Structures are given as structure tokens and as C-alpha cells.
Amino acid sequence: MNDREPRNITRSVWYGKEDISPELPSGRFGIDFILEPATGPLGDTFALIGTVRLCFPYTEMYGARAGAATEVVAMNKETGQVYHMPASRLDSAPFEPVILTPEQMDGMDAVVDEINANFNVDLCAHLGLPQEYGVFYVFCWMDHMRSGMKTVDVPASDLRSGSSIVQPRSCSEQIISITKADDPLSRSSVSDGIHLEYIKPASVPKDADKQPEIEILGRVDPNILPDAPLSPDDPPLWLSIFIRSHLDRDFAYCTIPVPSQCIEDRSLSFQFNPFRLLDSIRPQQYFILVSVGDVLSDVLTVEPDIS
Numbered sequence: 001m002n003d004r005e006p007r008n009i010t011r012s013v014w015y016g017k018e019d020i021s022p023e024l025p026s027g028r029f030g031i032d033f034i035l036e037p038a039t040g041p042l043g044d045t046f047a048l049i050g051t052v053r054l055c056f057p058y059t060e061m062y063g064a065r066a067g068a069a070t071e072v073v074a075m076n077k078e079t080g081q082v083y084h085m086p087a088s089r090l091d092s093a094p095f096e097p098v099i100l101t102p103e104q105m106d107g108m109d110a111v112v113d114e115i116n117a118n119f120n121v122d123l124c125a126h127l128g129l130p131q132e133y134g135v136f137y138v139f140c141w142m143d144h145m146r147s148g149m150k151t152v153d154v155p156a157s158d159l160r161s162g163s164s165i166v167q168p169r170s171c172s173e174q175i176i177s178i179t180k181a182d183d184p185l186s187r188s189s190v191s192d193g194i195h196l197e198y199i200k201p202a203s204v205p206k207d208a209d210k211q212p213e214i215e216i217l218g219r220v221d222p223n224i225l226p227d228a229p230l231s232p233d234d235p236p237l238w239l240s241i242f243i244r245s246h247l248d249r250d251f252a253y254c255t256i257p258v259p260s261q262c263i264e265d266r267s268l269s270f271q272f273n274p275f276r277l278l279d280s281i282r283p284q285q286y287f288i289l290v291s292v293g294d295v296l297s298d299v300l301t302v303e304p305d306i307s
Contacts, residue, residue: 007038007047012126013089015067017118024053024116031070031140031147035123043157045124048072050087050140050147052117059112062142067119068092070142071244071251074127075291077135077151080238080255083127087119087140094249129154130162137294143246143287149296171254176241176272178259190219194290194297201305214275214304216288220268224295229264237263239292243274246285252277258292268292275304 022032033050052066062069068088075082123129123138133156140147199215226237236257244251254277262268274288275281281304288300 006044007036009038009040009045009047009120009122011089012040012122013067013087014120015118016120018049018120021049021118022051024051026053026114029053029055029114030145031142033138033140033147033150035138035150035152038122040122040125041159042122042125043159044155045122045157046152046154048121048123048138048140050119050121052119052140052142052145053114054117055114056112058144059115063115064117066115066117066142070119070140072121072123072127072138072140073242074123074129074136074138075238075240075255077137077238077294078235079134080236080240080257082240082253082255083129084251085121085127087121096247096249123152124154124157124160128162129160131158131160132156137291139296141242141244141287141289141299143244143285144299144301146289146296146299149291149294151294171241171256174273175254175276176239176256176270178262179269179271190221192221193224193295194221194292195219196288196290196297196300198300198302214273214302216272216274216300216302218270218272218290218297220292222266222268224292225258225266225268226263229260237293239268239270240290241272241274241277242289242291243277244287245278246287248282248284250278 020034020036022034024032031052033048036047036049038045038047052070054062054066068086070087071084072087073084134154136152136154137149138152139149197217199217201213238255239258240253240255242253258268286302288302290297
């Protein structure tokens with residue numbers, strides 16, 4: 001952080017380029033953001049100053065509402081609680097992506113090759129962060145793209161009332177299971193970050209409302225696990241699963257503490273079915289992320305076969 005005075009903000013969401021907006025040069029597509037200390041209507045906060053650059057066909061799918069298609073996510077390091085909101089004003093119409101068939105794309109006389117959009121958020125007010133001080137991991141996510149994860153110490157403010165959080169589904173064994181140390185998956189190493197692998201189901205469910213029995217395998221680089229076992233005073237190391245649907249804009253997640261034995265063994269691998277986080281599934285793309293502590297996987301895109 002810099003030594004300048006905190007930014008004074010009056011709105012929870014606003015658009016347009018700011019003096020510190022990240023620069024994404026032409027040809028570099030993705031999302032980036034900066035967190036800057038600020039004061040707002042609810043006291044001390046952070047301004048999230050974001051930029052997204054899109055290429056075709058995403059310029060047509062998201063267009064001028066690229067900010068509304070971007071989810072801002074904050075996770076409490078100590079409790080594992082997740083707070084999230086799209087980067088759009090509360091009175092905005094729900095975002096719906098424009099879906100183009102290959103034939104429509106081929107028939108377009110003129111297309112927008114790329115666009116750059118800026119979005120800005122009062123992190124505490126918009127996400128409904130609690131009154132208490134806390135350390136949060138923050139990232140931005142637009143379907144197939146995500147930013148990096150950043151860590152921020154959020155100051156306390158008695159003016160904040162927090163949000164009415166919908167509790168996530170419990171991460172039961174029907175959703176995720178940690179593999180044992182002697183499992184072949186655990187012995188299969190990964191050298192960088194979090195690796196996700198989609199295993200296609202052997203059969204296709206005939207009921208469109210029934211979650212497909214898919215399996216995603218996850219493996220974690222031992223270097224992102226703590227060097228030593230956690231003490232009783234340390235907060236847990238949280239493993240979180242996120243899923244987002246492309247058309248319906250569903251967003252669901254669940255969070256579990258990494259078992260202490262995995263940290264001691266410096267070995268963490270798991271299997272999960274993210275569709276069990278949703279009430280129903282229909283033919284569309286689903287985007288999946290996994291985090292362990294302050295490390296994010298790449299986005300995994302899955303489109304289920306449903307007859």
C-alpha cells in the first residue's frame with residue numbers, strides 16, 4: 001500500500017477509469033485489480049479498482065456490462081466465510097450474457113475485437129463484510145477468467161452491519177472427499193499450484209434435474225502447504241470449492257478445513273462433484289475454481305451431458 005491519503009468514496013459501485021486503474025495492454029486479456037485504503041459511508045474500507053479486457057466473442061457476450069459479469073469474492077482467512085457480489089449496482093438489472101451460435105458469429109459483418117472495462121467497488125460496503133477487523137483473501141472472477149488472489153487487512157468499523165449471508169451447503173462426503181495418503185492420487189505429484197482434472201461420467205442421467213455423477217480430481221503442490229503443523233492458536237487452512245453457471249448465473253461454494261494430517265504429511269489431494277452444490281443442472285457451461293489458503297486454481301470449464 002502507498003502513503004497517500006485514503007480515497008474518499010461515496011458509492012458502493014461505480015464505473016470508469018481511476019488514476020490507479022490497472023493497465024491491461026492490447027492483447028492481454030484478463031482481470032486485474034488494485035486494493036486501496038479508503039473511507040466511505042460505512043467508515044474505513046478498501047476501494048477495489050478493477051479492469052477487465054475481453055477479446056471476441058466475449059466482447060459480444062458481455063459487452064458494456066463486463067463489470068456486472070464479474071464476481072468480487074472475499075474469504076475470511078480465520079473463519080473461511082465467503083462474501084461475494086457482482087460488480088454491479090444493487091438496482092441494476094440481472095446480467096444475462098448474449099449467446100452466439102457459430103453460425104451467427106460467422107455471419108457478422110463487423111465485430112469488436114477487444115474491449116477494456118473498468119469497475120470499482122467499496123469492498124466492505126458492497127460485500128457486506130462484518131464490523132470486526134479481519135484478514136481477507138480477495139479475487140475477481142468472470143466465468144472463464146479470474147484475477148490473482150490478494151490479501152488485505154480490513155479495518156474494523158462500527159458503522160458496518162454485515163450482510164445476511166446465505167450459508168453454504170455443508171461440504172459433506174457426497175460433495176468432496178480427501179484422499180488418503182496411500183491413495184494413488186495422493187502419490188501423483190503436482191509441481192505448481194492446484195491442478196484440477198475432470199473425469200467424464202460413464203453414464204448420462206435421463207433426469208435433467210438430477211446432478212450428473214461427475215468427478216473432479218484435485219491435487220495440490222506441497223509447497224503451498226504450511227512448512228510445519230498448525231498450532232492450536234493458528235486458524236485452519238481452508239479449502240474452498242466454487243461453481244458458477246454461465247446462463248443462470250448461479251454461484252455456489254463450500255469450504256472445509258484441510259485435515260491436519262494432510263499438512264503434517266505435506267500431501268493434499270481430493271475428489272469432488274461441484275454439481276451437488278446446486279439445486280438443478282441444465283445444459284450450459286459451468287466454471288469451477290478451488291482455493292487452498294491464498295492460492296487459486298485455474299478455472300476449469302465443464303459442460304455436462306444431459307439428455
